[in-house]
Amino acid sequence: MKESINHIKSFRIEGKTPGPHVLLAAGVHxxxxxxxLTAIELINELPQLLISGSVTIVPIVNVTAYRMSSRYGEDGLDLARICPGKPDGSASEKNAFEISTxxxxxxxxxxxxxxxxxxxxxxMAGFMLHPSGEVLEKQRALALACNLPVIWGTDHRPNGRTLSVARDEYIPAIYLEYGGGSGIRKEVVKTYKDSCINVLKYLKMAEGEAEIIAPEKRFWVEDSMPDSGYFQGKMPAPSDGIFVCEKTPGEPIKREELFGKIIDPFTGSSTAILADIEGIVLSVRVAVHVKKGDALGSILPIVEPGKVIIN
Ligand SMILES: [Zn+2]
Known part of the structure; x- marks a missing residue:
């Protein structure tokens, strides 16, 4: 395979008049x-919608990770941990450098x-709790404009992310999370497309008024504790086995309520996984076979719509 094939491919769409330059990225994992798919639809539809400014769209950031159907590139690296990458590094490091540029x-x-x-x-729409109040306010506004039910501000200190590259440059940046598992969820493609177009309307780059759901109707958490945004570290499995989840994302859960259980197929024993906090279920593991330490899910510490601050 030719090496050049593993470079990032980006598509730039220009409005008729000057304005902000927005970068939409997909396929970091x-x-x-x-x-x-949202990115591809936007590449086709934005030329008719964009009135000012410009939008750069990258459908696949980590090219070899996509080719391997994996979170990790062919070098075993998670691109969301190695930004700003290296121009002369391994495949993921090169792509990290390209997206950082x-x-x-x-x-x-x-x-x-x-x-x-x-x-x-x-x-959910997430962002780092940027030390600059001006950048933070812009990130909150972008997150609100996505019209997703959860808004999550977390520790600004982690490095290696696309968001940390933006943080260091004082560029307002958000990330979106929704869905996952096998198959395609068309509602995720549609929701993300609506989110991106509404953000462009909010920035006065696309025709029409942005419609924004009231902040008090969101589950809005700002948590500045160290590594608060780190999904992979939450609810580690106490043992190997088959994980039977009892909850779905968005459901309320009480402290000590059953989140799921792990069945050991060799002994028949069952280990109950109980919620350690009260809140709503933010994520659940859908890959059934778990190893000790695998994240089983996460709970957002908020019980009703509104804003919760943790520090
Ligand atoms: Zn991801």
Whole structure:
């Protein structure tokens, strides 16, 4: 295979008049497909919708991860941990460098994800709790304009992310999470497309008024505790086995309520997984066979719509 084939391919759409430059990214993880389809639909539809500014769309950020249907590139690297990458590095490092270069040339970043093959996530828009109040306010506004039920601000310190590249450049940046598991969920493709178009309307780049659901109707959590946004570290499995989840994303859950159980097929024993906090279920593991330490899901510490601050 020719090496050049593993470079990022980006598509730029120009409005008729000057304005902001928005970067829409998908495929940072190679096993998250709906955002890629959203990106393709936007490449086809934005030329008719965009009135000002410009939009750069990258349907696949980590090219070899996509080819391997994996979260990780052919070098075993998670691109969301190695930004800003290296121009002369391995495949994922090169793609990380390429997307970081595009981020630095943009005014806003929207990075679209799903839970991959292993997790199913309730629709949310997330951002880092940027130390600059001005950038933070812009990120909150972008997240609100996505019209997803959950808004999640988390620790700004982690590095290696697309969002940390944007953070260091003071470029407002958000990421979206919704769905995951096998198959295609058309509602995720549609929802993300609506989110992106509404963001462009909010920025006065597309025709029409942005419609924005009231903030008090969202589940809005801002949590500045270290690594608060780190999904893979939440609810680690206490043992190997078959995970039988009892909850779905968006459901309320009480402290000590049954989240799921792990069945050991060799002994027949069952280990109950209880919620350690009260809140709503943000994500559940859908890859059934678990190893000790695998994240089984996550609970957002909020019981009714409104805003919760944790620090
Ligand atoms: Zn992802």
């Amino acid at each position: 190679g096993d998250e497909y709906e955002p890629v 595009l981020i630095k040339a943009s005014d806003y970043l929207v990075d679209m994800h799903t839970g991959g093959l292993a997790h199913h996530i309730y629709p």
